[in-house]
Amino acid sequence: MGAKILLEHIDKPGIRGYDVYRQNGGYRAVEKAVKTMTPDEIVNEVKTSVLRGRGGAGFPTGLKWSFIDKSNPTRYLVCNADESEPGTFKDRYIIQYIPHLLVEGMIVSSFALGANTAYIYMRGEFRWLFPILQKAIDEAYANGFLGKNILGTGYNLDLYVQSGGGAYICGEETALLESLEGKRGNPRIKPPFPAIKGLYGCPTVVNNVESIAVTPWIVNNGGAEYAKLGTEKSPGTKLISACGNINKPGVYEIELGLPVEEFLYSDEYCGGIAGGKQLKACVPGGSSVPILPGELLLKTAAGTPRNMSYESLSDGGFATGSMLGSGGFIVFDENACIVRNLWNFASFYHHESCGQCSPCREGTGWMEKVLHRIEHGHGNQGDIDLLVDIAKKIEGNTICPLGDAAAWPVASAIRHFRDEFELHVKHPELVRHHYMNDYVAPALHTA
Amino acid sequence: MSEIKFKPETMAQVEAIIKRYPEGRQKSALLPILHLAQEEFDNWLDVPVMDYVASILSIEPIEVYEVASFYTMYNLKPVGKYVLEFCKTGPCCLVGAEKIQDYIQAKLGIKVGETTADGMFTLKTVECMAACGYGPMMQVGDHYYERLTEEKVDRIFDYFRNTDPSKVYKTDPLTVAGLN
Ligand SMILES: Cc1cc2nc3c(=O)[nH]c(=O)nc-3n(C[C@H](O)[C@H](O)[C@H](O)COP(=O)(O)O)c2cc1C
Ligand code: SF4
Numbered sequence: 160m161g162a163k164i165l166l167e168h169i170d171k172p173g174i175r176g177y178d179v180y181r182q183n184g185g186y187r188a189v190e191k192a193v194k195t196m197t198p199d200e201i202v203n204e205v206k207t208s209v210l211r212g213r214g215g216a217g218f219p220t221g222l223k224w225s226f227i228d229k230s231n232p233t234r235y236l237v238c239n240a241d242e243s244e245p246g247t248f249k250d251r252y253i254i255q256y257i258p259h260l261l262v263e264g265m266i267v268s269s270f271a272l273g274a275n276t277a278y279i280y281m282r283g284e285f286r287w288l289f290p291i292l293q294k295a296i297d298e299a300y301a302n303g304f305l306g307k308n309i310l311g312t313g314y315n316l317d318l319y320v321q322s323g324g325g326a327y328i329c330g331e332e333t334a335l336l337e338s339l340e341g342k343r344g345n346p347r348i349k350p351p352f353p354a355i356k357g358l359y360g361c362p363t364v365v366n367n368v369e370s371i372a373v374t375p376w377i378v379n380n381g382g383a384e385y386a387k388l389g390t391e392k393s394p395g396t397k398l399i400s401a402c403g404n405i406n407k408p409g410v411y412e413i414e415l416g417l418p419v420e421e422f423l424y425s426d427e428y429c430g431g432i433a434g435g436k437q438l439k440a441c442v443p444g445g446s447s448v449p450i451l452p453g454e455l456l457l458k459t460a461a462g463t464p465r466n467m468s469y470e471s472l473s474d475g476g477f478a479t480g481s482m483l484g485s486g487g488f489i490v491f492d493e494n495a496c497i498v499r500n501l502w503n504f505a506s507f508y509h510h511e512s513c514g515q516c517s518p519c520r521e522g523t524g525w526m527e528k529v530l531h532r533i534e535h536g537h538g539n540q541g542d543i544d545l546l547v548d549i550a551k552k553i554e555g556n557t558i559c560p561l562g563d564a565a566a567w568p569v570a571s572a573i574r575h576f577r578d579e580f581e582l583h584v585k586h587p588e589l590v591r592h593h594y595m596n597d598y599v600a601p602a603l604h605t606a
Numbered sequence: 607m608s609e610i611k612f613k614p615e616t617m618a619q620v621e622a623i624i625k626r627y628p629e630g631r632q633k634s635a636l637l638p639i640l641h642l643a644q645e646e647f648d649n650w651l652d653v654p655v656m657d658y659v660a661s662i663l664s665i666e667p668i669e670v671y672e673v674a675s676f677y678t679m680y681n682l683k684p685v686g687k688y689v690l691e692f693c694k695t696g697p698c699c700l701v702g703a704e705k706i707q708d709y710i711q712a713k714l715g716i717k718v719g720e721t722t723a724d725g726m727f728t729l730k731t732v733e734c735m736a737a738c739g740y741g742p743m744m745q746v747g748d749h750y751y752e753r754l755t756e757e758k759v760d761r762i763f764d765y766f767r768n769t770d771p772s773k774v775y776k777t778d779p780l781t782v783a784g785l786n
């Protein structure tokens with residue numbers, strides 16, 4: 160069993176409420192931070208922890224905080240609770256079961272950044288979570304941890320929950336800020352970065368729910384203690400939301416560096432492939448990261464066992480590796496159709512493109528169309544190369560990373576499963592199927 | 607059509623929301639207020655409703671139309687009493703969502719985007735709802751219905767058909783007996 164930081168108290172009955180949370184050491188970090196530490200000391204602890212942002216990009220949180228423009232007295236902290244990356248459902252878990260952890264994290268992080276107003280931007284579909292989170296916030300106010308003159312120190316902080324309207328792109332931090340300003344979620348051109356010009360033109364830090372929820376532990380125990388956990392390049396723990404064809408889908412906190420094989424097959428975590436089937440492939444970090452065939456998931460191309468960390472999952476680059484991303488671990492069994500899944504993802508990105516850049520707006524649509532015809536048995540000889548070509552033309556040519564996120568899965572699926580695409584094009588009668596999970600690979604000699 | 611005006615208790619909520627933002631930044635309240643408007647005015651945003659929201663926030667109507675048409679949660683056309691928002695994204699399909707979707711369509715006799723003749727249900731497909739480990743799933747109102755099976759779908763439809771509409775969403779979503 161690895162260390163637990165976020166979910167240490169998750170099984171305590173009543174942990175969702177203030178009293179039980181407090182009895183289990185809750186809000187001690189706020190007391191310590193506002194009474195005994197300076198904001199810079201907290202930023203330094205977070206830097207020392209080498210915590211990497213848990214929203215997907217993995218950017219070091221302390222470093223991001225140190226970029227905030229302190230010459231402006233009005234600064235904001237905005238929490239990204241838009242959680243819409245297919246395969247990812249971990250932030251929801253924190254808010255649903257231990258909301259005070261996020262509230263406490265918002266308070267210590269806001270104090271570190273010198274923010275007096277903070278927002279939690281939550282996807283609108285989570286409206287059933289609003290009462291849960293709002294109750295936690297109200298309890299924090301009632302106990303003097305939010306509002307004016309927090310714990311008598313003179314520090315003021317107001318914390319609000321903002322609702323989104325249903326748009327994946329609003330998870331991108333500048334689109335999120337646009338949305339929070341009451342506009343369409345069109346990503347902004349960077350620079351300027353939010354740390355210089357963010358919400359209402361003021362310096363702003365945007366962090367993922369999980370990143371913020373870790374900060375109370377770091378304040379209580381010190382960044383150096385955090386850095387001792389996990390691996391050197393991936394310190395600490397990470398929530399992994401595991402789904403797809405496994406026996407035990409769910410949210411798990413793992414110490415980074417856990418062998419992938421153990422995560423996938425041990426009963427403590429995923430419990431192996433459902434229905435006694437074979438592992439075919441895995442998208443280990445949310446729909447935007449490259450897909451890996453089973454062999455390359457468990458071992459790198461060089462034959463080293465892979466572990467759950469930023470560096471190990473990306474070993475081999477895009478040719479033979481993938482990314483830890485958001486921690487959305489999607490497992491495909493032998494009857495999953497890679498082509499149909501890719502078509503599904505392409506249609507997702509096409510639907511979610513904000514439409515500002517033509518390579519993304521048009522390219523995602525073309526990819527969806529081409530994949531639709533391949534999957535439905537009407538593909539043409541040149542279609543597979545056409546897809547690779549479209550993906551190449553999107554990659555790196557767009558305002559925000561959604562374009563790349565749409566392109567990478569295409570390139571990797573074709574690289575690793577070209578045979579399956581060719582079968583769909585050349586012998587559709589051999590691979591006819593109706594659903595994502597009823598694909599039967601024809602015996603090799605018939606193909 | 608009766609006059610478009612928020613109930614006093616909703617208006618109080620609207621005013622509280624506007625106070626969350628700095629002076630002059632009241633436009634930030636647009637998305638939350640559109641949700642309230644949709645809830646109060648028959649589950650969709652007719653043009654006069656959007657104009658009303660614009661007037662409350664002192665912004666141009668076009669600013670409201672732009673936003674309402676960008677986000678998928680706002681209905682710009684009338685919908686049934688209950689909107690079934692069914693997740694069609696990959697991870698849910700890996701665990702059988704496509705089959706359940708077929709079942710729902712056959713059972714209700716409608717396709718995606720349509721409303722049943724009795725005006726009860728509108729079927730809408732949506733993208734990943736952050737419930738991938740508990741799929742197939744759909745959202746109806748405030749509740750996520752997860753790990754759907756054909757039998758569960760039957761029970762859910764019966765529940766909506768037989769429950770007093772004023773009570774449907776009042777039950778604690780996390781404990782609706784046997785439905786999750
Ligand atoms: C298309 C797109 C969608 C994103 N969705 C999310 C999301 O739902 N949640 C999230 O925290 N970050 C998301 N991100 C990453 C954010 O832009 C940003 O990097 C992150 O919120 C920063 O927080 P962190 O440093 O704590 O990870 C998304 C990025 C892109 C390009
Ligand atoms: S890459 Fe796509 S989503 Fe991002 S700004 Fe361009 S069009 Fe919009």
Ligand code: FES
Nearest residue numbers: 693698735737738
């Ligand atoms: S794919 Fe359906 S909830 Fe994520």
